[in-house]
Amino acid sequence: MRTAVVVIGAGQSGLAMSWWLAQRSIDHVVLERGEIANTWRTERWDSLRLLTPNWLSRLPGYGYEGDDPDGFRTLPQTVAFLRRYAEVVAAPLRTHTTVTAVRRSAADYEVVTDRGVWRCDAVVIATGAFNRPSVPAVASAIPHSIATLSATQYRNPEQLEPGGVLVVGASASGAQIADEIQRSGRSVTLAVGEHVRVPRTYRGRDILWWMDAAGILDERYDQVDDIIRARNIASFQLAGYPDGRTIDLNSLTAIGVKLVGRLAGVNGEGKAQFSGSLRNVCALADLKMTRLLNSIDEWAAQSGLDRQAAQPQRYAATAVEESPPLLLDLTRGRIKTIVWATGFTPDYSWLHVPVLDAKGNVRHDGGVVSEAPGLYLLGTPFLRRRKSSLIDGVGDDARELSAHLASYLHRRPLQSRFSLQPLDV
Amino acid sequence: MTAATIEKPVDNGVNVEALFGAREALTKSPEAAKFKWRASVKWVNGTHSRTTIDSFYGLGAEQKHKSQFTFDADHPEVFASEDKGATPVELVLAGLASCLTAGVAAVAQARNIQLRSVTASLEAGMDIRGILGADTDVRNGFDGVKVTYHIDADASPDDIKALVAQSQKRSAVYDIITNPTNVTVEVK
Numbered sequence: 055m056r057t058a059v060v061v062i063g064a065g066q067s068g069l070a071m072s073w074w075l076a077q078r079s080i081d082h083v084v085l086e087r088g089e090i091a092n093t094w095r096t097e098r099w100d101s102l103r104l105l106t107p108n109w110l111s112r113l114p115g116y117g118y119e120g121d122d123p124d125g126f127r128t129l130p131q132t133v134a135f136l137r138r139y140a141e142v143v144a145a146p147l148r149t150h151t152t153v154t155a156v157r158r159s160a161a162d163y164e165v166v167t168d169r170g171v172w173r174c175d176a177v178v179i180a181t182g183a184f185n186r187p188s189v190p191a192v193a194s195a196i197p198h199s200i201a202t203l204s205a206t207q208y209r210n211p212e213q214l215e216p217g218g219v220l221v222v223g224a225s226a227s228g229a230q231i232a233d234e235i236q237r238s239g240r241s242v243t244l245a246v247g248e249h250v251r252v253p254r255t256y257r258g259r260d261i262l263w264w265m266d267a268a269g270i271l272d273e274r275y276d277q278v279d280d281i282i283r284a285r286n287i288a289s290f291q292l293a294g295y296p297d298g299r300t301i302d303l304n305s306l307t308a309i310g311v312k313l314v315g316r317l318a319g320v321n322g323e324g325k326a327q328f329s330g331s332l333r334n335v336c337a338l339a340d341l342k343m344t345r346l347l348n349s350i351d352e353w354a355a356q357s358g359l360d361r362q363a364a365q366p367q368r369y370a371a372t373a374v375e376e377s378p379p380l381l382l383d384l385t386r387g388r389i390k391t392i393v394w395a396t397g398f399t400p401d402y403s404w405l406h407v408p409v410l411d412a413k414g415n416v417r418h419d420g421g422v423v424s425e426a427p428g429l430y431l432l433g434t435p436f437l438r439r440r441k442s443s444l445i446d447g448v449g450d451d452a453r454e455l456s457a458h459l460a461s462y463l464h465r466r467p468l469q470s471r472f473s474l475q476p477l478d479v
Numbered sequence: 480m481t482a483a484t485i486e487k488p489v490d491n492g493v494n495v496e497a498l499f500g501a502r503e504a505l506t507k508s509p510e511a512a513k514f515k516w517r518a519s520v521k522w523v524n525g526t527h528s529r530t531t532i533d534s535f536y537g538l539g540a541e542q543k544h545k546s547q548f549t550f551d552a553d554h555p556e557v558f559a560s561e562d563k564g565a566t567p568v569e570l571v572l573a574g575l576a577s578c579l580t581a582g583v584a585a586v587a588q589a590r591n592i593q594l595r596s597v598t599a600s601l602e603a604g605m606d607i608r609g610i611l612g613a614d615t616d617v618r619n620g621f622d623g624v625k626v627t628y629h630i631d632a633d634a635s636p637d638d639i640k641a642l643v644a645q646s647q648k649r650s651a652v653y654d655i656i657t658n659p660t661n662v663t664v665e666v667k
Binding site: 248315316318319321327329330331334337338341344345377412 | 509622623637640641644645647648653654656657658659
């Protein structure tokens with residue numbers, strides 16, 4: 055089978071790219087291992103809602119159509135939203151088609167799937183950055199009496215034995231899972247490393263409204279000081295609760311969650327060892343939040359929004375007990391379960407083109423994989439902008455990368471049978 | 480940038496360009512980033528010992544300090560010792576203090592903040608029943624370390640707090656004290 059472009063993955067990124075390729079009359083297919091929005095459908099917990107408000111989902115050619123713009127989608131609603139988008143795009147989808155290998159030859163690319171082989175001039179990797187749970191090495195030292203599961207395996211508290219739970223990681227997933235498990239009557243210890251604290255609403259608006267309006271989400275990858283750090287920053291400690299409440303370490307402490315430092319090791323006696331750095335990671339998060347709010351206030355003043363918005367506000371520092379515990383005996387039966395909410399890594403095991411760095415990430419310049427002309431990456435954190443991994447953010451990246459892709463196809467010797475007319479962007 | 484900083488560039492005596500250059504170079508050649516730090520010690524008498532430091536390994540080669548440094552350590556008279564040097568645990572505090580303070584200067588330079596004075600006092604609690612073996616529930620080491628900085632700099636109080644927080648984030652000795660480390664002691 056032959057086409058000009060193979061797009062791998064039918065989440066928001068693959069569909070947005072399909073929309074732009076269609077606009078540019080570029081022949082393509084979108085391959086999906088499962089159904090549309092597969093990760094959203096199968097690899098997240100039951101109560102999860104998107105961290106972004108409904109209105110913040112402006113995809114190319116589509117956007118929110120409901121009557122609750124400030125609400126947060128449940129996962130079934132997210133899947134339905136992306137299914138409708140696929141219809142709008144009329145994406146040339148091949149679902150239940152798993153890519154097993156991508157190779158580059160002198161002339162083109164070969165995309166091997168469990169349903170046949172595609173040859174194409176360009177490949178867009180839109181498989182997301184959150185494929186495999188990233189579990190720390192210390193996991194291998196956890197006593198076998200303890201059940202362990204990753205954030206992709208966790209569904210709801212009823213799945214867990216009664217008894218204590220250690221949640222490792224306090225970004226969006228870990229904080230929400232800790233909240234839900236503690237409320238189910240199990241006592242939760244939360245191991246806290248570096249995290250990003252933000253209020254859900256600020257001065258009467260959603261924090262992401264401010265970041266969008268002030269242009270913070272539009273900051274470009276080639277304009278930030280340290281793009282490697284920016285791409286590795288943990289997800290905001292946010293939740294899309296229906297009541298709009300803020301989740302942070304103080305709210306978790308208030309319902310009885312016990313905070314400890316980053317899980318640093320498990321010693322020979324089966325005791326978990328926590329870092330003594332809890333106070334500092336909390337101080338860092340508090341200071342960074344204040345910096346963000348200061349910049350929002352400055353922007354609001356410059357933009358004449360001071361009168362329309364509620365008064366500026368500052369939040370209580372994260373409360374840390376005088377001497378947080380450094381050890382937790384995992385052999386005494388107090389902890390029954392450990393949930394790893396320690397982030398994700400992408401899975402490029404099928405990509406047989408030598409473009410991965412030592413950490414297993416694709417080397418790229420704003421999504422253009424320069425070492426392999428015709429290969430593109432889309433939808434990963436801060437790919438081209440701070441918002442690149444948001445549903446709302448992928449459209450601008452897809453527009454720019456599809457323009458680059460179109461001109462790449464145009465420059466190639468005429469082996470494609472298709473007429474290529476790049477649009478101005 | 481204010482007029483004052485244009486006239487007088489921020490100078491905390493830290494070569495930040497070299498540090499950022501090294502970070503970039505070492506990202507590309509991680510082998511050169513592997514250092515070995517060394518010390519050798521000789522027992523003098525009683526609890527008194529003398530540690531000598533002169534060489535280390537890094538950037539793919541043996542390196543030497545400009546001169547040899549020696550550190551006498553002993554225990555105080557209340558421990559029935561002769562007090563010929565600082566107590567080893569105090570040397571640990573010295574390491575933490577120096578590491579964090581170097582970090583404050585480097586981060587300030589990188590953030591274009593002029594320091595005028597930086598002082599800190601450190602205090603670590605310890606229940607000596609641990610080291611005496613009098614109570615096995617008491618650990619040998621510190622039960623906590625408190626560091627208090629006083630910093631005079633051209634920056635807001637929050638920016639100064641952020642300097643100290645970032646310095647902890649990047650400090651080797653802070654990491655060594657707050658996280659476990661495998662220690663192998665052999666006799667040959």
